[in-house]
Amino acid sequence: MLLTVDAEEEFDWTGDFSRQGYTLDHVPRIAKFQQFCGSLGISPVYLIDWPIAQSPIAQDIIGGAVAKGEAEVGVQLHPWVNPPFDEELTRHTSFSGNLPPDLERAKFRALRDLIEEKFGTVPRIYRAGRYGVGPATAAMLSETGIAIDSSVRCRFDYSAEGGPDFRGHPCTPYWTDVQRKLLELPLTTVYWGMLRKQGDALFPLARNSAVLTSLFSRLGMLERIALTPEGTSAEEALRAVDIALDDGLPVLTLSFHSPSLSPGHTPYVRSEGDLDRFYDWLRTVYAYLDQRGVHPTTVAEIIESVVV
Known part of the structure; x- marks a missing residue:
């Protein structure tokens, strides 16, 4: 099981996209979550976007965990808050794969370099914000040293907003190129x-x-x-684990958004009681995974396992 956290700013998910007006109030709560992960032997992967990469508090909490070998970082591109700002801001361009390839690449490289500078490590995994991969994304990632993409949310369709349609995509990991440089690790x-x-x-x-x-x-x-604590009950998640294992998935990928670590920032955690239930969900799911013989893994372990 790989635990991925979309580490991002707080914004109105139902409103228009904006380059300003976001907040980072939840970031100090990441410290409690990191301690929680340590108690369960989990090394989470923080997929960091531009506002989080610029946060000294995030750099301290996440960077400290990375330095101790207790967490990993990757890249998450929210193009509407990630320079350079050369595009018109629309719902269509909120999917980075819809941008001109040169602009998508410029935004990605700026973020990747910032993460390497501020967190002291080279990111090896990527997720497009809003799962917005495009026709030029895979080549962009391969040429910049990214080994794993985890943007595919299999069995979901975002085409109504101009995003990708992942129906029919494999839910098992697969190579995106014949050179086997970029592994796709879909969300489960x-x-x-x-x-x-x-x-x-x-x-x-x-x-x-x-x-x-x-x-x-x-x-x-x-x-x-x-497989997420956001909108999925623990009972449903346990059923999902059983089905995924029965289907032979070699890696399960769990995900959620970091603003859910503090009440009031996502539809899934509105109160401290909701947050307690959020942590209970994680305890329940990881206890069941242990019973089923499924153990936490890391990006480094996955990369090592597929190197030929």
Whole structure:
């Protein structure tokens, strides 16, 4: 199991994108989370975007954990807050893969170099903000030393907003190029229920009908379960683990957004009680993973395991 954290600023997920007006109030809470991970023997991967990379508090907390070998860092590109700002700010351009390749590359390189400078390590993993990979992304990553991309959220479709459609993409890791330079490590999502083998065809139909979605779920016919504490119950997550293991996934990838570590910044954690339940979710899932013989892993271990 690889635990990835989208380490990012706080902003209104339902509003328009802006280059200003974000906050970083949750960042001190990362220290508690890092201690929690240490108690469970987990080395989290912080996928850092531009505002987090500039934060002295984040540099101290995350950089300190990296220096001790207790965490890793990667790159997460939020183009709307990442210079250079040469694009018109729209929902379409909030997906970095929709930018002109030279601009996508310039933003990425600026962020990658800043992370290396401020956190004292070379990042080897990437995730596009909003999962917004594009046709030039893989080549950009390969030429800059990134070994793993984790932007694919299999079984999700963002095309209605101009983003990528990941339906039909593999949920197992795969090479993006024949030279085997860039490994795609999708976020773990499974279908559960009697009709799960037909999930790619049926789930989009059910999603367009609240009645059909409710019926499928109530009768145990079809549900989509993402391995995340954000919007997924612990009971659902345990089912997802069983299905992923039954399907032979060699690596499970769990993810959430760092603002969920403090109440009031995401729809998933609105109170301290919600935050307690958030941590309980992680305890429950990791205890079950241990029972199933699934152990925490790291980016370094994954890279080492696939080197030929």
